[in-house]
Amino acid sequence: MAWRCSGIGWPQGTRLAVLRWEGGRVSPLAVGRELGFRAEGERRCVGARGNPCPVGAAVSGRVTGPRCPDCARLDRAHSVAADTLADDPRTYRVYLAWFGPGMAKVGITAEERGPARLLEQGAVVFCWLGRGPLMAARRAEEVIGTALGIPERVPYAEKRAVRAELPGTAGERSAEVVELHRRARALDGWPETLEPLECAPVDHMDVFGLAGLPRATCVVTGLVDGGAVAGTLLAAVGPDLHLRTADAEIVVLDTRLMSGWSLVGAGPGAGLSVPTTALGTVSPGSHQEGLF
Incomplete structure (x- = not known):
């Protein structure tokens, strides 16, 4: 029986990620669980805004956004990130997220989503900066990012490269976020309609x-017809699953690569028979020079 994956989810009120499947089924992603699947056929566009792709277009097995050009445009047209919802009446929160030494970012998320956005990004530590209307939150994001020299995005390749070498204590991991919060609150240009929030780091x-977590040796770059991924789950971080295969290889699988495929179960011995690349290395702070 083939299932179609809808990606990873972090249900509110839980501390356990799940894989979502078309039809509403979910699979809990508990550390130590054996996972295995094999892709079948051709990857198809997942549609946009809850609607199926009208033509069921084929899409590349190597992209994390499994949509055809038309569905991608439709999805982007209703995106806060694309600044197409300036009149959104919801309350938004500005946050600081930390992924490793020298790797911090500033961002915004709808308050009703709670910490889901931070879990989805794989933020090891985060704290809230303020809450208020969308445009005030967006303005604060821009001011903070420019003044403190921190980006709005951190590439996943950089996040993955440092996960096995993170500081051992919560205090060490939160130190940069605490300092950035202090500096952000001292900036001129803080929007009047944005309510400041105290620094309370979440780890x-x-x-x-x-x-x-052992250092990964490779990263899956895409699925192929007949290709298998199987192993023991070591960690679920944002969209990424860290697995130990039957050959003791440590592999990272971005679950966004699973969406749009028909998948069937595979035993633990199926191992890894999909394209991979070696995990890169990143020097702490290398993409963010001059932060402190």
């Missing part, structure tokens, strides 16, 4: 299963 080390 996701245990939630993700990062303690004692």
